[in-house]
Amino acid sequence: MPLATKRASVWPVVAVLALGVALPFLLSGGFQLRIAMLIWIFAILSMGFNLLYGYTGQISMGQQGFYAVGAYAFALLQIKLGLSPVLAFAGAVAICAVLGLIVAYPLLRLRTHYLAMATLGFGLILNGVANRWIDFTGGTAGLTVPPLTWGGEALGRTGIYYVVLAIAGVVFLLHDFIARSHVGRALQAIRDDETAAAALGVPVRRYKLRIFVLAAAIAAVAGCCFSVVSLRVDPSLGEFHILVSMLTIAVVGGLGTRFGPLIGAAIVTILPQLLLQFGAAETLIYGAFIVLFLLFIPHGLAGLVENVRWTRKSAAPARTAATNVLEVKG
Amino acid sequence: MNVPLLNVSGATRRFGGLVAVNEVSFEIGPGQVCGLIGPNGAGKSTMFDLITGVRPLSSGSIHFMGRDVTQEPAHSRSPMGMSRTFQIVRLFPGMSVLENVLMGFQPKFPDGVIRSLFGIGRLGGQERDARQRAYEILDFVGLADRAGDRIDELTLGQLRLVDIGRAMAASPRFLMLDEPAAGLNDAETNNLAEMLARLKADGLSMLLVEHDIDFIMNACDKIVVMDRGTKIADDIPARVRTNDAVIAAYIGKRAHDAQH
Ligand SMILES: Nc1ncnc2c1ncn2[C@@H]1O[C@H](COP(=O)(O)OP(=O)(O)OP(=O)(O)O)[C@@H](O)[C@H]1O
Ligand SMILES: [Mg+2]
Numbered sequence: 001m002p003l004a005t006k007r008a009s010v011w012p013v014v015a016v017l018a019l020g021v022a023l024p025f026l027l028s029g030g031f032q033l034r035i036a037m038l039i040w041i042f043a044i045l046s047m048g049f050n051l052l053y054g055y056t057g058q059i060s061m062g063q064q065g066f067y068a069v070g071a072y073a074f075a076l077l078q079i080k081l082g083l084s085p086v087l088a089f090a091g092a093v094a095i096c097a098v099l100g101l102i103v104a105y106p107l108l109r110l111r112t113h114y115l116a117m118a119t120l121g122f123g124l125i126l127n128g129v130a131n132r133w134i135d136f137t138g139g140t141a142g143l144t145v146p147p148l149t150w151g152g153e154a155l156g157r158t159g160i161y162y163v164v165l166a167i168a169g170v171v172f173l174l175h176d177f178i179a180r181s182h183v184g185r186a187l188q189a190i191r192d193d194e195t196a197a198a199a200l201g202v203p204v205r206r207y208k209l210r211i212f213v214l215a216a217a218i219a220a221v222a223g224c225c226f227s228v229v230s231l232r233v234d235p236s237l238g239e240f241h242i243l244v245s246m247l248t249i250a251v252v253g254g255l256g257t258r259f260g261p262l263i264g265a266a267i268v269t270i271l272p273q274l275l276l277q278f279g280a281a282e283t284l285i286y287g288a289f290i291v292l293f294l295l296f297i298p299h300g301l302a303g304l305v306e307n308v309r310w311t312r313k314s315a316a317p318a319r320t321a322a323t324n325v326l327e328v329k330g
Numbered sequence: 331m332n333v334p335l336l337n338v339s340g341a342t343r344r345f346g347g348l349v350a351v352n353e354v355s356f357e358i359g360p361g362q363v364c365g366l367i368g369p370n371g372a373g374k375s376t377m378f379d380l381i382t383g384v385r386p387l388s389s390g391s392i393h394f395m396g397r398d399v400t401q402e403p404a405h406s407r408s409p410m411g412m413s414r415t416f417q418i419v420r421l422f423p424g425m426s427v428l429e430n431v432l433m434g435f436q437p438k439f440p441d442g443v444i445r446s447l448f449g450i451g452r453l454g455g456q457e458r459d460a461r462q463r464a465y466e467i468l469d470f471v472g473l474a475d476r477a478g479d480r481i482d483e484l485t486l487g488q489l490r491l492v493d494i495g496r497a498m499a500a501s502p503r504f505l506m507l508d509e510p511a512a513g514l515n516d517a518e519t520n521n522l523a524e525m526l527a528r529l530k531a532d533g534l535s536m537l538l539v540e541h542d543i544d545f546i547m548n549a550c551d552k553i554v555v556m557d558r559g560t561k562i563a564d565d566i567p568a569r570v571r572t573n574d575a576v577i578a579a580y581i582g583k584r585a586h587d588a589q590h
Contacts, residue, residue: 007457174443181453182432182439182460183446185425189433192422199382199416200500201408201437210442256424 008258013176016262017169024158033161034229039262039269040168041225045242046249046261047175048218054256055184056211057191058108061243062119063219065126066096068238070220071227072130072137075145085148085228093220100216101209108208123238130235142234145227164225171218172262179258187211188256252293254300263301333396335360335504335535340390341380343373350376352559353390358504363526363536365546365567368556369579374539375417377556378508381537382414383407394504409437413502415493417509417539421481427492428477431464434499467495472521486513494522498529505529506537511545523549547571555579 023036045067053059073092077083083091107118130137137143148155148163155163178184189197190204198204227233245268253264271289275282297304334357343351351373358364366374379385381392383404391400399407413434421430439456440446446453468474471491476484484492490513497505510526511519519542526549530536540546546553546567553570555563557579563570570576 007461177447177450178443181446182436182457183443185429185433186436188424189422189436192424193420195384195404196416196420196422197433198404199384199408199414200433200496201405203403203405203441207442214443 008180010173010176010180012259013172016259017165017172020165020169021162023165024161030157033157035269035273037161037164037225037229039265040164041222041229042245042249042265042269043262044168044171044225045219045222046246046253046265047171048215048222049246049250050255050257050261051175051178051187051218052211052215054250054254054260055179055187055191056208058208058212059112059116060119060212060215061116062103062121062123062126063215063246064238064240064242065123066100066216066219067223067226067242068126068130068233068235069099070096070223071233071237072143072223073220074224074227075143075233076136078146079143085146089221089224092224093217096220096223097213097217100213103216104209104212108205108212123243127235127238130238138234140235142232145231145233147231148228160228163228167221167225171221175261176258191256248290250300251290252300254303257300257302259305260300260302267301334358334393335362335395336381336537337393338377338381338390339393341377341387341392342389343376343380343385344388349559351380351556354556354559354561355390356554356561356564358535358537361530361533361535362552363530363538363550365550365553366537366539366556367541367543367546367553368562371558372556373559374556375508378414378506378537378539381506382412408500411500411503412506413497413500413504414506415490415497415508415510417512419486419489419493421489421492421496423481425481426477427473427479427481427484428461428464428468430481430492431467431496431499432460434467434496435460435464437500464495464499467499468492470498471495471525487515487518490514491518491522494525502534504535504537508539509541510538511540511542519545 020040024033027033027036045063049060049063052063070092073095074085074088077088077091078085103119103122107115107122110118131140133139148160150159178187186197186202186207189200189202190207194204223233223237226237249261249264249268251264252267253260253262272282272286275285278285293300336358338357339355341351341354342349354373354377356364366377368374376385380387383399383402383406387400391398393399394407394410394412397410399410422433425433438460440449440453465474465477468477471494473484473488473491473495476488481489481492490510494507494510497507507526511522514522523545526536526538530549538546538549540549550567552565553563553567554561555570555573555576557575562575562579563573565573
């Protein structure tokens with residue numbers, strides 16, 4: 001079969017993860033390692049958003065809400081119930097999955113900007129709760145998260161990095177599995193034409209619900225990772241700037257692409273650091289950079305690379321026997 | 331006699347005050363190719379939507395292979411073996427030509443992420459087979475060399491062939507084509523007629539909507555004629571040609587158009 005008919009391979013993802021494993025040896029100092037962890041965390045968050053919006057076409061402006069709930073639940077389950085970090089992690093993800101289902105059920109009949117507004121409202125409500133329900137959430141001061149331990153001692157920075165990497169790796173592989181499989185095609189079909197998708201046997205509503213729940217659970221995973229790294233959760237987790245970062249990552253990296261979330265997360269995390277030397281002009285340059293992206297690379301950096309095969313014509317293949325094309329059932 | 335493959339009984343669909351399909355009943359037997367003709371706005375495409383579940387009926391019922399599917403949603407009818415194209419081609423612009431055809435295999439794959447992960451060992455082979463078959467189908471419709479192209483690089487005729495290929499990919503028992511020859515040039519139309527003849531020879535049942543009368547007369551075992559939502563004839567092609575009501579409603583209109 002010609003190249004155009006081959007399924008995409010998992011190896012690029014494995015290579016990137018291998019680079020992730022090597023990273024602590026290539027970086028100098030804790031600050032760079034912290035940046036690397038933030039990249040993975042934002043990549044996780046954006047992968048959920050990418051599956052939901054990039055692949056399925058269902059926008060959610062409330063992902064930062066699930067991110068915050070995940071982080072708070074992870075902290076609170078340890079503080080109030082004394083759960084181990086592993087159980088608190090599982091609990092936090094489960095809570096967000098259930099919350100996602102509750103939110104998705106009534107909302108997913110909405111489309112485009114109506115869905116955007118409704119999910120944004122959900123995010124704002126959660127943020128209000130985090131700020132005001134002081135007894136439970138610690139109010140604006142937030143909560144302190146117990147550090148991860150290993151053999152009775154607090155885990156060092158490199159250890160924490162590998163924990164985050166392992167979790168990000170699982171999410172990355174899952175994201176990529178979906179993107180490369182028939183499930184990803186079904187999601188794209190829903191995004192492109194719901195009626196045609198249904199006529200081809202895709203249970204549209206059920207898939208939308210499932211993917212919304214998955215995106216909520218993935219946001220919770222990112223939230224847990226953030227609490228592990230920062231050892232503190234506060235209401236800023238659920239605020240607007242998280243949403244803006246996520247949208248910027250989507251634009252820069254490319255929506256509905258396999259590597260867009262990671263590439264976008266890397267640029268959005270590293271670029272502001274590089275621009276610090278410009279002082280007050282930083283925000284201006286950053287903003288101009290985003291606008292240029294929108295104008296000239298609307299499908300993002302990953303879109304540039306991943307669509308190459310579409311523009312490259314496949315070599316004219318030999319004609320195959322067409323007689324056995326149809327298996328007509330009796 | 332055997333159970334008919336498709337039984338449409340008293341099918342009615344209203345859009346507000348307009349009755350697009352009005353108490354229409356007909357049957358299609360196994361292996362039969364049925365034509366559905368009628369002037370513009372007769373309700374042919376709406377009939378397709380009712381049969382495939384894209385739109386609900388206002389009243390009446392649809393039986394497929396002896397089973398009442400009236401309440402079944404569209405996505406559970408296609409895995410039973412119904413497959414259709416749309417009058418206005420509805421391909422997925424975000425996917426390549428091959429991926430569009432691959433969507434026809436969707437019901438054969440495990441449903442959802444979790445089931446797919448459990449079946450991950452077999453999934454690779456399944457995907458490879460599906461791709462091989464999708465490629466063969468593209469070859470069958472003459473578009474093998476466009477497998478990796480984007481949808482917007484194709485002509486209207488080619489898009490229609492991809493749509494037909496995607497419908498064929500589902501290995502349907504019953505294939506429904508809504509004006510498959512619209513937008514095709516003469517060579518492509520002949521090619522299509524030849525393809526349909528081969529499918530028919532393989533025993534596939536079909537329902538064809540087409541404005542090209544000769545095309546329909548040649549391809550079909552029987553023809554259902556609709557006019558303003560109502561069935562006005564249901565007969566073999568030779569007798570439909572000479573049916574007075576049909577001539578008045580449809581062929582007469584054509585003759586009338588031709589005089590001007
Ligand atoms: N979604 C809709 N809302 C309102 N009216 C509709 C809708 N779809 C179809 N109709 C009307 O129903 C009638 C039947 O339309 P339909 O598309 O089924 O006809 P058709 O026989 O396929 O015609 P054509 O040969 O032009 O394709 C028409 O009067 C049409 O305007
Ligand atoms: Mg029509």
